Amino acid sequence: MNKTVKNPRQPNMGRPMKKAKKGTFSRLMKYLFSFYKAPFIIVLICIALNSLATALPGVFQQNVLTDAQEGIYLIHPEKIEVSDETKREYPDLSEDEQLVIEKEKLLNKWDLPLDTFNNGGKLTPKEALEVVYPSIVKVVIILICIYIIGLIAAFTHTRTMATVTQGFLNKMRNLMFGKMQTLPIKYFDTHTHGDIMSHYTNDIDTLRQLVSQSVPQIITSVIIIVTVLFVMLYYSVWMTLLVLCGVAAIALVSKKIGGGGAKYFIRQQQALGKSEGYIEEMINGQKVVKVFNHEPKSKEEFDKLNTQLCNDSTKANKYANTLMPIINNIGHILYVFIVFVGCLLVVLKVPNLSISGQSMSIPTVIIFIGMSKQFTNNVSQLSQQANAIIMGLAGAERVFELLDEESEVDNGYVTLVNATHDENGNIIESAKRTGMWAWKHPHGDGTVTYTELKGDVRLNEVDFGYTEEKIVLHDISLYAEPGQKIAFVGATGAGKTTITNLINRFYDIADGKIRYDGININKIKKSDLRRSLGVVLQDVNLFTGTVMENIRYGKLDATDEECIDAAKRANAHSFISMLPDGYNTVLSGNGSGLSQGQRQLISIARAAVADPPVMILDEATSSIDTRTESIVSAGMDALMQGRTVFVIAHRLSTIKNSDVIMVLDHG
């Protein structure tokens, strides 16, 4: 088991960016909806309201400025010009007559007497303000209302989104973890732990990005773009076309630069992968490096890779870092063009084309400045998010891959039940814990038979290989009678551990039969089969928690006394008592504060408390020094009493009192 655990914080670098499958997005949305239907709909509504509140105020600002400008006209009637509207309505009149009508319209609008402008009459600024200001205030009040709605929507959106995102991620994590528990051991043997871990770190992170940022941002941008487009068309088709030209230019440039950048970005990722791979290889093999005095060469080699990485990443970054200022400044150029063209249209009195039918005016130009900014910003947001969406969907797909992995199949129907003898000596099921166990074997014809659990294990001509081509075990036959101690010895890789993997059905055999108390183990429910087997492995795995909790892991409803008793039997009691908090000492990092031997003793106590009829000890004492071993083996001997025991060991001392010793060599 040489799995190098990759650093889980490492980002997705070097992983092939696969295009997400088609259904991934809809599946993701389905999950999102099924978990948080109402809140998610609220969020969507809020996003829509907020986007409108961002896009619409332009209209009202234009109104305010128009009113202000008309106020100025009231002060300076000589500046009044004939609007497109009037020209359309009275095409036959001369320009002077049109101007008179225009002035009348203005006076009518503000409820002023029609003779106000006669004989050079005009309003003072103060009078003009009194005339137009109530209207401005009215518009501003509407504006404030829109802002308040926008604020409430934004607030509700972000708050609800916090719940939805975190809740969603939590549910996904739980789904993954739950699923992971059902996967067969084979999955864990064939995937690196780093890869499995990255589902919980990298993939969840990209999902967070996707759900909390990309998706809302895209919805926002689309709504704003559409709304702004309509508002722009409302005021002026010509100016809208100008803005669209600008957007096209931005799209073109970013495609060009982005395209060039993508090439170098891929190179950068490759160079990064290479140099990180090299770092990993050299640091992992550093002891060899030192033994061979290879440091200068490895430095030299790394220098090459590092320089390459620097060159490639500089190029890639140059593209990325120049793209933003270029797009920004194209925005500025567009801004200048809007002002120029807008002013030109106003000065030259070019007939306007718009939904509203209004003519071009300075307030309209000003509003276009703001709207063109909004428009271009959201278009570039959209293109940025597109990338994030692709990455996020790739992450989602990897999560789904895990969720779609095939669970461990369990067709077993023979179950383990508490049993007792009735007065006739027949075995019957009992609801209580009786200390006696039996296999409940339902038959096709509806009858049920009970077989007492004894611990008789037989292997019959078993063939097995982890892959089809390579057979590890060949034609193995073995009989273990209840209470016997069977020892396996043999070189590393001879297949000792494999046999135990087969007995508890971590793997299924290719050919042959394994019988447990006369029952084919394929018929036994896996969970019950495993419950009847106690395993102490070479690699001790303790879990974060107290010593007591770790021992209780063997039998969750064990009382403290039972746990202590088990620890005593495993000879673990004395050292546990010496720990600072005794049985309540908290272990972390796989019991890093304890010695190998102590950890092994706890794991033996853990198996002892489970009290199974069959025990498998896989190199359980190999990591313990000989002195401790004698203590441990005393504990184990006590444990082995009256049980069928399979022992795998290097050392003879462990296996000297075995009933049968099996020597394995290449299966």
Add this chain to the structure above:
Amino acid sequence: MFKNIKRLAGFIGEYKKASILSPVIVALEVVMECLIPFFTADLITYVETGDKSQLLTKGIVTFVENNISTNSLAVTGFYCGILIIMALCSLSFGALAGIYCSTASCGFAKNLRRELFNKSQEFAFENIDKFSTSSLVTRLTTDVTNVQQSFMMIIRTAIRSPLMFLFSIIMAFIRGGKMAFVFVVVIPILLFGLITVARKAMPIFKKVFKKYDTLNASVQENVHGMRVVKSFVREDYESDKFQKASDDVASDFTRADKILAFNNPVMLLCMYTVMTCLCLFGSRLIVSSDNTIFRIGDFSALLTYGMQILMSLMMLSMIFVMITMSSESARRICEVLNEETTIKNPENPIYEVKSGDIDFNNVKFKYAQRAEKYALCDINLHIKSGQTVGIIGGTGSSKSSLIQLIPRLYDVTEGSVLVGGVDVRNYDIVSLRDAVSVVLQKNILFSGTIKENLRWGNENATDEEMERVCKLACADEFIQGFPDKYDTYIEQGGTNVSGGQKQRLCIARALLKKPKILILDDSTSAVDTRTDALIRKAMREEIPDTTKIIIAQRISSVEDADVIIILDDGKVVGIGNHDSLLASNAIYKEIYESQTKGAKMS
């Protein structure tokens, strides 16, 4: 923290020019960006009023009228020309700053990575043990990337935002006069909002990130211990446990996110307040002052500056968070940089190793200063050049520790180790390790061809030499079986050759050094007994003058050795040859019997 920054700043090195130019050019870009709305405002006012007396830049109009044309179109065109030039300048500055900043940050990362790698290569075994390989790899990869990103932020965005803020405020006052006081009201609200949110949310985030790490650690624990979980049928129990922890993390994250959720509305509130005030009071001022004190053109300028001011404040708060986060990475990097290698060359090193004699005099050794237990205790050994020595003992009996002292992979804690009659601490390390060849227990092949791997032993080895050592190590036979023979590519970690083949290649690689002392640390465990014997025979015959130390599990691997050392719990419990030990040493006898009995049965 400042010490770390100073330390890291040293790695800018030859990229100093780019690192300085980048912020300078960014500043120019900001100036341009702030001038554009300034000129636009005048242009709009000019078009609106046709009157130059109101303009802040009336000089331009006068210039055009005097030198070009009095036509208002010409003036408009001229203004636009200026604006376009400014935008182009701003574009070039922006692009240039991007380029310098990329050069500087990538170069900085390169220097940092190189120094870290070199440093790690200098580390002694003890240093490596201290950091653990996975943590070293993280520091060289993820942490460097984090620091690089922050560096880029600092020389670009961290300069840009405050400048933008400052210039925009100044411009807003020049343009808007007293209307700009709107910002004076709004900015403190925004700052207060952002800071309060950050101060409330940061501690929760710190706490929850720790919890999150613990959660991920527990997943890792679960993945590692899956065999235990399944053996005890604890899948549901684990799921429940995880779910509880995960729910807890999620609720904390939600709490923090909910506080963070105030950021956006606060920002919007400020923006909306500015807009409302501009509309309400700005329009009033326009009319009441008859477009003189505050003009429609100024209105547009203030809108733009308002956005710029608020955006730059938002950016600043983001930068603050980013830099705080990467300061942890900086600390971890500095830890590596500040680590001193524990094994250094002596001042006047000896470059020649005379013979393969090895002497251990009262050697005591422990791995860490604070370790209570000695890994080796009171070791006295005297091995003559050319002898074959077998070492046997249980796992954890410190066999590997013993031999690692010979090439000075670790230094003794007490006593001394002599090679060729000289204390190993007086040798030049390279010369010593060239003379002492170790095939480590956890041995590694590197990605590359077989030849490239062998050349680790001797860079200038000829093909014939390589074939010779491979024959010695019984590796030639299987190498010849590969389609590409000696040019066969070995995958990282040697995953495409079997364990036994890997071990034989490693032995060949060590032999290529032509060492005075050859140490095999359990190096034939995956090689079958027959081949094992062949290798030993070849070594006895072909390199008789080399001292050979063989650590083994199998008695058969050491029984023909001149001396067999039995180690138990860090102490020598038996020394002698096979026959004498079999007669006198109980442990040896026991091991021997167990293995021969096993052999008979199979």
